[in-house]
Amino acid sequence: MRNAQGSLKNLLALCFLAGFVALSSQTSTPCALREYPAGLVCVCNATYCDYLENPSPENENEFVIVSSSKGGLRFDTTSGTINASDFIQVVDYNESLENATQGKIVFEKAAPRTVTIQVDREKHFQNITGFGGSFTGAVSYILDNLSQDVQDHIYKSFYSPHGIGFNLMRTSIGGSDFELAPWAYNELPENDTTLSNFTQLDSRDEKRIEQIKRLKLVTNVENLRIKAAAWSPPPWMKSNNKWTGTSRLKEEYYQTWADYHLRWIELWEKAGLPIWAISTGNEPSNGVIFMFFAKFMSLGWTPRKQAVWVSDNLGPTIRSKYQDLVIFGNDDQRYTFSFWFKMMKAMRSDSVDYLTGLSVHWYWDEIFEPAFIDVARKEMPDKIMLVTESCIGDKPWQSAVPILGSWKRGEKFARNFLQNLQHDFNGWIDWNIVLDEQGGPNYVSNFVDAPSIANMTSLNEFYKQPMFYTMGHFSKFIPEGSTRIAAERTNVNVDTVAFLRPDGSVVVVVFNSGYASVNVEVRDKKQGSIKINIPQKSIHTILYN
Ligand SMILES: *[C@@H]1O[C@H](CO)[C@@H](O)[C@H](O)[C@H]1NC(C)=O
Numbered sequence: 001m002r003n004a005q006g007s008l009k010n011l012l013a014l015c016f017l018a019g020f021v022a023l024s025s026q027t028s029t030p031c032a033l034r035e036y037p038a039g040l041v042c043v044c045n046a047t048y049c050d051y052l053e054n055p056s057p058e059n060e061n062e063f064v065i066v067s068s069s070k071g072g073l074r075f076d077t078t079s080g081t082i083n084a085s086d087f088i089q090v091v092d093y094n095e096s097l098e099n100a101t102q103g104k105i106v107f108e109k110a111a112p113r114t115v116t117i118q119v120d121r122e123k124h125f126q127n128i129t130g131f132g133g134s135f136t137g138a139v140s141y142i143l144d145n146l147s148q149d150v151q152d153h154i155y156k157s158f159y160s161p162h163g164i165g166f167n168l169m170r171t172s173i174g175g176s177d178f179e180l181a182p183w184a185y186n187e188l189p190e191n192d193t194t195l196s197n198f199t200q201l202d203s204r205d206e207k208r209i210e211q212i213k214r215l216k217l218v219t220n221v222e223n224l225r226i227k228a229a230a231w232s233p234p235p236w237m238k239s240n241n242k243w244t245g246t247s248r249l250k251e252e253y254y255q256t257w258a259d260y261h262l263r264w265i266e267l268w269e270k271a272g273l274p275i276w277a278i279s280t281g282n283e284p285s286n287g288v289i290f291m292f293f294a295k296f297m298s299l300g301w302t303p304r305k306q307a308v309w310v311s312d313n314l315g316p317t318i319r320s321k322y323q324d325l326v327i328f329g330n331d332d333q334r335y336t337f338s339f340w341f342k343m344m345k346a347m348r349s350d351s352v353d354y355l356t357g358l359s360v361h362w363y364w365d366e367i368f369e370p371a372f373i374d375v376a377r378k379e380m381p382d383k384i385m386l387v388t389e390s391c392i393g394d395k396p397w398q399s400a401v402p403i404l405g406s407w408k409r410g411e412k413f414a415r416n417f418l419q420n421l422q423h424d425f426n427g428w429i430d431w432n433i434v435l436d437e438q439g440g441p442n443y444v445s446n447f448v449d450a451p452s453i454a455n456m457t458s459l460n461e462f463y464k465q466p467m468f469y470t471m472g473h474f475s476k477f478i479p480e481g482s483t484r485i486a487a488e489r490t491n492v493n494v495d496t497v498a499f500l501r502p503d504g505s506v507v508v509v510v511f512n513s514g515y516a517s518v519n520v521e522v523r524d525k526k527q528g529s530i531k532i533n534i535p536q537k538s539i540h541t542i543l544y545n
Pocket residue numbers: 032043044045046047048
């Protein structure tokens with residue numbers, strides 16, 4: 001028995017070495033792990049940052065598994081053979097074992113639970129538009145303070161295929177709360193329906209555009225899609241003549257506000273960054289009922305009033321020049337989602353026809369079930385559905401200050417990505433790609449966490465949080481044009497979602513949030529069986545042909 005185990009172990013180690021040799025010829029660099037009180041981050045500086053060249057199975061018999069864990073795995077790659085009779089163990093990161101077991105393969109003694117995931121690549125669901133993050137004024141400010149090399153590593157970490165392969169980006173039309181001060185175009189002169197003072201870009205936008213162009217250059221991102229949303233018009237267009245509080249758009253400025261959007265799109269395009277999409281406005285409920293909670297620039301809309309504006313002004317104005325620009329509706333929390341479009345439609349039936357996308361923010365998802373989004377999806381199956389904002393630290397009971405190394409926060413992203421993808425979402429745009437140690441800058445101190453945190457004291461390091469990697473387990477491996485396929489699990493010990501990529505290969509994301517290792521068998525009718533043992537508190541992406 002001992003001998004049999006030993007020789008099997010050698011065999012497995014050999015399999016691993018074969019994979020290791022193949023990978024070592026690529027330009028991947030491992031994570032420089034650093035421990036903070038709450039957990040582990042990867043440290044990047046001007047001369048060093050971790051990347052993973054996208055692995056792919058060498059042949060039909062091989063699968064590749066990329067792993068991250070609370071214990072310290074960060075996109076660690078292992079490969080194995082399909083139809084092997086034993087479970088290949090993905091060993092959790094353990095520094096003291098670093099030199100002893102080059103291969104991350106040992107034989108499991110105790111019998112852990114087993115979960116079978118049945119993948120059916122014939123059963124198709126939604127297609128993927130992509131994944132992304134946001135380029136706010138705060139992001140722009142932070143980047144501007146960092147050296148070019150550090151900036152480039154931030155761009156590449158998020159948008160290069162060797163990073164986490166983002167292709168979507170959200171930005172604000174004028175300001176948002178993540179700014180040094182509120183701002184909009186044409187604040188002066190007041191009551192100016194011709195927007196006579198909005199003829200060129202603000203220096204803050206010029207800076208942002210210059211940075212995004214640099215991002216495109218250094219990352220080689222294919223098909224960067226920029227989605228924009230306005231937080232607030234200049235105060236004179238609003239009923240309360242203020243940046244925040246209860247407000248409505250004054251009816252005499254309905255057309256002006258539509259023209260404002262068109263002008264902004266034209267100016268960005270002229271500056272070299274075509275706009276893929278806009279929304280009807282960030283979180284309209286903040287200016288109706290949640291102004292005590294959201295003290296930042298907002299414009300209140302009820303769905304009925306917004307339907308009139310979209311139908312009479314925004315829709316026709318945008319379509320007069322941009323037939324294919326995506327217009328996202330709602331851009332607010334899940335609890336508004338089920339009634340918002342219904343009420344718009346009841347007011348003006350053509351208003352929802354102008355909307356080619358539906359977007360939602362994740363902030364109350366733990367309370368409001370996915371049923372809220374399913375209703376809208378069922379009614380409007382052809383619209384692009386994206387989560388367009390997510391972050392942690394917005395709630396009074398959460399630490400607003402970033403928690404460096406929090407695996408728990410990483411898990412929250414994994415759980416929510418899985419849920420929304422299982423509910424037919426086409427993609428996800430996270431909030432600020434980088435913030436400072438306070439979770440800002442934010443002009444109303446609405447500090448939150450972010451997937452990367454820059455050291456604004458030394459200005460020469462940034463830290464990639466577990467959230468960065470858990471998002472990356474989806475964004476990096478599920479490119480635009482992938483199709484979700486059926487993946488049924490036999491029990492709840494792990495959660496999963498699977499995709500067929502445009503290159504014909506299959507991606508299965510497997511998430512273990514429990515405190516024990518789990519045996520996972522992925523069964524694919526066409527390819528056979530993949531057996532892995534995954535450690536506690538870990539997430540994995542399996543790739544095979
Ligand atoms: C940058 O990070 C690398 C890897 O952790 C380290 O070896 C190097 O000393 C760091 N450079 C500076 C200037 O801190």
